Amino acid sequence: xxxxxxxxxxxxxxxxxxxxxxxxxxxxxxxxxxxxxxxxxxxxxxxxxxxxxxxxxxxxxxxxxxxxxxxxxxxxxxxxxxxxxxxxxxxxxxxxxxxxxxxxxxxxxxxxxxxxxxxx
Numbered sequence: 001x002x003x004x005x006x007x008x009x010x011x012x013x014x015x016x017x018x019x020x021x022x023x024x025x026x027x028x029x030x031x032x033x034x035x036x037x038x039x040x041x042x043x044x045x046x047x048x049x050x051x052x053x054x055x056x057x058x059x060x061x062x063x064x065x066x067x068x069x070x071x072x073x074x075x076x077x078x079x080x081x082x083x084x085x086x087x088x089x090x091x092x093x094x095x096x097x098x099x100x101x102x103x104x105x106x107x108x109x110x111x112x113x114x115x116x117x118x119x120x
Contacts, residue, residue, distance in 0.1 A: 001031050004063050013039060027056045031064070045073060051099055062087060 001007075005018035018031040027050040034044035045068070049061050068075065068085035075083040075090065078097075083089050094100060102109040 001033070001064075001067070004060060005029060005031060027053060027060065029057075029060045042071070045071075051094065051103060061090075065090070 001016075001018050005020060008017035008019040008021075011017045014035045014037070016033040016035075018029075020026045020028055020030070029048065029050050031047040032044070033042060035041065036043050047064050049057050049064075051057050065085045065087055067073075073085060075085055077083065077093055081093065083093065098109070101112075
C-alpha cells in the first residue's frame with residue numbers, strides 16, 4: 001500500500017493507515033490495516049476509493065484488488081454482501097452504490113432519501 005498512498009502519521013503497531021492528505025488536488029483514497037493483538041495476522045483491511053474521477057480511481061482500485069487477491073481476501077460491501085476481489089464482480093455494486101447515485105444525480109438521490117424517511 002505504501003506504493004499507492006502515503007502512510008498516515010497516526011496509528012500504532014496494530015493499526016496502519018494510508019491517506020491522501022491534500023484531497024483538493026489528489027483523489028481521496030484511503031486504507032486501513034488492522035492486526036490482531038499480538039500483531040501476528042491481519043484482522044481487517046479496509047479501503048475507500050474516491051469515485052469522483054473514474055480515470056483516477058481505476059488504477060488505485062485495480063492495485064488494491066490485486067493486493068486483496070494476493071492475500072486471499074474477500075470484499076464485504078456496506079450492505080454485508082461478500083464479493084471476490086475482482087473488478088468485474090465489484091463494478092455492478094459500485095454502479096448501484098449510494099455514492100455513485102449521489103455523484104451522478106445528487107438531486108434525484110436526495111429526493112429519494114427524503115421520500116424514504118419515516119413520516120414522509
